């Protein structure tokens with residue numbers, strides 16, 4: 650596949666032709682290895698019967714492979730300098746639309762309605778700009794979008810935290826936030842060498858399959874996520890202490906003790922690190938009912 654954009658030679662040619670210089674502030678690290686792109690597409694389980702949203706197409710390395718594998722691709726790129734380049738590199742593909750917009754400000758539902766006028770499943774696939782990985786993913790998850798899955802290349806440590814299970818050091822409020830909406834899996838660890846320029850950190854492909862129903866029924870999501878955060882506030886302290894501190898104006902220490910006992914959770918457990926999402930759900934529902 651000599652014509653692929655994602656080779657060191659072709660990428661350099663394109664960058665030189667347009668005198669393009671990387672903006673570090675936009676997280677611009679382009680993929681120069683077509684095997685990695687095919688791996689991402691395999692993990693995302695893409696077929697011609699699907700539509701794709703891409704975030705940050707760069708010079709089109711991944712976009713090209715998506716265009717080959719999927720029905721339609723809509724890609725959001727914030728950097729206007731890349732638009733003429735993409736027009737050139739993706740010239741041969743008539744199923745790609747580039748939108749010059751900040752993904753954090755985009756109305757994704759409206760865009761889907763406009764460009765995907767069929768009932769094919771929609772998937773998000775991207776090599777994300779690392780400086781805003783978490784805001785982008787949390788926004789996608791919370792927006793209640795009609796998407797089946799999200800498959801992204803992100804910083805390895807962040808991917809591991811998002812997919813972490815209880816009783817591991819990576820487990821925290823981010824794990825709960827992501828796993829409340831999705832089934833999360835780290836698919837592939839990716840070396841720095843597949844990028845130009847090389848980032849300082851290692852990367853991983855993270856696959857998030859959207860859940861149809863939440864794994865735990867919570868009465869109030871904001872309260873639930875606040876309680877989860879509070880539980881992890883000081884990882885060395887007990888769960889009881891973290892909760893007492895956080896809720897000190899709402900509940901007396903004794904009420905916290907009683908609540909923990911009521912839902913059958915030992916308050917001397919360390920922070921939130923051993924609590925399952927179900928246990929967090931029971932705790933949150935118990936205390937939420939008490940403040941109402």
Ligand code: SAM
Pocket residue numbers: 675676677678679680681704705706707708709710711712725726727728750751752753775776777778779781
């Ligand atoms: N997809 C290309 C690849 O894999 O070679 C480029 C990936 S690069 C890691 C991230 C891309 O996201 C850059 O092209 C950057 O300009 C773009 N970007 C950064 N912030 C963005 C934002 N808020 N909205 C949309 N695109 C953004």
